[in-house]
Structures are given as structure tokens and as C-alpha cells.
Amino acid sequence: IHRRLWSRLFTDEAVRRGEADRLKQLAGQTDHESLRDQIRQCVAHLHWLDGNDSAAMAELSALGNQAPGHLAVYWETLCNTGSWERFKAWFSFALPQLQRADGDTFRRALDAVRTCRDATGDEAFLRRTLTELLPRSAQALAAFLVETGQLEEWAYFHLLNGTPVDRLDRDQRLFVERTAPQLMLPLYHQGMERLIAARNRTAYRDIARLAKRLQTLYRTLGEEHKFRSFLEQLYARNGRQHALMEELQKGNLFA
Numbered sequence: 001i002h003r004r005l006w007s008r009l010f011t012d013e014a015v016r017r018g019e020a021d022r023l024k025q026l027a028g029q030t031d032h033e034s035l036r037d038q039i040r041q042c043v044a045h046l047h048w049l050d051g052n053d054s055a056a057m058a059e060l061s062a063l064g065n066q067a068p069g070h071l072a073v074y075w076e077t078l079c080n081t082g083s084w085e086r087f088k089a090w091f092s093f094a095l096p097q098l099q100r101a102d103g104d105t106f107r108r109a110l111d112a113v114r115t116c117r118d119a120t121g122d123e124a125f126l127r128r129t130l131t132e133l134l135p136r137s138a139q140a141l142a143a144f145l146v147e148t149g150q151l152e153e154w155a156y157f158h159l160l161n162g163t164p165v166d167r168l169d170r171d172q173r174l175f176v177e178r179t180a181p182q183l184m185l186p187l188y189h190q191g192m193e194r195l196i197a198a199r200n201r202t203a204y205r206d207i208a209r210l211a212k213r214l215q216t217l218y219r220t221l222g223e224e225h226k227f228r229s230f231l232e233q234l235y236a237r238n239g240r241q242h243a244l245m246e247e248l249q250k251g252n253l254f255a
Contacts (some may be wrong), residue, residue, distance in 0.1 A: 007079060013050060019045040024059075039064045041070070048074060053086060057093050068094060068101035072108055079112045084120050087112075095132055109133075110140050123148065139169065146172045155183035157163045165191035181217045187213050187229075196238060208251040215253070 030036050041213045047056035052224040056074075060161050061064060061235045071094040078087040091113060098109055110130075130141040139159070145154040154176065158168060165187060177184050195203040211231075218227035229251060237243055 014047050017050065018048075033064050037065070051086075053089055057090075057220070060093075062081060066097055068097040071097060071104050072105055075112055076108065078176075079115055082119065084116060087116055088125060091116075095129070098133060099136060106136060110137065117206075133136075138241070142169065144171060151176055151180045151183055155180075156189060159190060163187075164165055164188070164194070177213075177217065181220050184217055185214070188217070196244070199241070201247075204241075204247040207244065208247040208253065211248060211253050212251055 016197070020043050023039050023046070023177055040063055044059035045054040046181070047053070047059065060071070071090070075090045075094060076091060078079070078084075088210055094109070098106060101109070101121055113126055113129045117123060127141075127144065130137045130144055134141065142157060145157065154172070168187070173184070180198070188210050192207050192214075196208045213229050214230070215224070218224050231248075234248075235245070
């Protein structure tokens with residue numbers, strides 16, 4: 001009986017709509033919230049099969065608790081069938097739920113939206129999605145900015161968010177150092193100031209390593225005199241922090 005019923009639901013539009021109406025009436029007759037939500041999910045699925053996305057979303061919006069993993073079934077199916085306009089609509093509907101999704105569902109969401117970009121060339125949709133999913137999508141957004149050559153925005157993104165230097169993706173950092181070294185200067189300067197405020201020997205060792213990177217970048221840019229000026233200012237402001245001065249001297253940064 002179930003096999004016959006489901007084959008008719010998949011192939012007969014009138015049966016689908018009739019079953020959706022019947023289940024909706026049942027949902028309105030029960031006071032049991034969990035059961036009502038289960039019935040509404042069935043109604044939403046029938047509307048989805050019928051291509052009536054607005055009705056399906058209306059049913060899901062009325063649920064007491066939406067599950068991001070359940071919504072993934074819709075967008076992944078549409079992604080696999082190349083139904084990109086419906087995919088975008090369902091993915092946008094699911095966005096508010098994704099901030100609380102588990103790690104696997106969140107990863108699947110990012111994979112799906114990248115697949116959509118690759119198939120449609122819609123960079124704007126991918127960027128908008130990654131922006132709306134911040135802060136969880138910070139790494140993915142940074143990778144997107146490098147991938148699309150928006151290196152200045154990549155640098156400003158990390159600068160404004162105060163990303164610690166040791167949290168920068170190594171491959172991205174090295175790529176920006178090679179192609180646009182001037183963009184790394186503010187990030188390294190900011191990183192050094194944060195480490196100075198920590199006032200401990202481990203932070204001072206990290207400062208010395210950052211200073212060596214800065215020296216290399218300034219030399220690459222033909223502006224090593226600016227690095228020397230920076231060191232003089234650093235000494236003037238922090239000369240009494242003997243542990244810091246020792247670490248800089250070990251790195252041959254001070255005579």
C-alpha cells in the first residue's frame with residue numbers, strides 16, 4: 001500500500017495536492033506540537049515535490065523548531081539536479097538557520113554554494129552568502145577574496161577583524177607577500193602592537209620573528225629606511241622593556 005501510495009504521490013499531481021490538503025487539516029486538529037511539526041514537514045515536502053516552493057517554505061516557517069540538516073535535503077537535491085534558481089531560493093531561506101548548524105551541515109552548505117558558483121558563474125551569490133554567514137565563514141570568505149584577486153580587501157578584512165598574524169592562512173599570507181607585499185605591512189605592524197601589549201617573553205620572541213618578516217618586506221619594496229625608522233620609534237617607546245630588546249638583539253635587529 002505504501003509503495004503504491006508513494007508512486008502516485010511522485011507521479012500524480014492531483015494526489016499530491018489532495019494529500020497535502022488532508023495533512024494540513026490534520027495538523028490543524030492536533031495540539032501536540034511535535035506531531036504537528038512532523039505533519040507540517042510532510043506537507044512542506046509534498047509542496048516541494050510539486051514545485052510550490054513558497055507554500056513549502058510557509059509550512060516550514062510555521063514549525064516550532066526548524067532543523068538545518070532537514071533543509072539541506074532540499075538545497076542539495078536541487079544542486080545535484082542543476083535547478084539553480086530554486087537552489088538559490090532554498091539556500092537563501094536556510095541561511096538564518098545555518099549559523100546554528102552542526103559542522104558537517106555547515107561544510108555541506110559551503111560546498112553546495114561553491115558548486116552553484118562554478119556552474120553559474122554567479123560570484124555575487126557566493127560572496128553574499130559568505131558575508132551573511134560571518135563569523136563562521138571567515139576562512140571561506142578570506143579564501144574567496146584571494147581566489148578572486150581581491151587582495152586589498154583581503155588585507156582590510158583581516159585588519160578590521162584584528163586577525164592575529166599566526167591565524168592567517170599560511171598559503172594565503174605567502175601569496176600576498178609575493179604579489180602585493182605592501183598589503184602585509186599594516187597587518188604585521190598591528191600584530192606587533194598586539195604582542196607588545198601582552199608583555200611576556202613568548203610574545204617578544206614572536207615580535208622578533210615578525211620584525212624579521214617586516215624587514216624582508218621593506219627590503220623587497222626598496223624601503224628599508226622605513227623599517228629602520230620604525231625600529232627607532234619602537235626603541236623610543238619600549239626601550240625599558242629589557243626582555244623585548246634582548247629578543248630583538250638576538251635577531252640582529254638592533255646593534
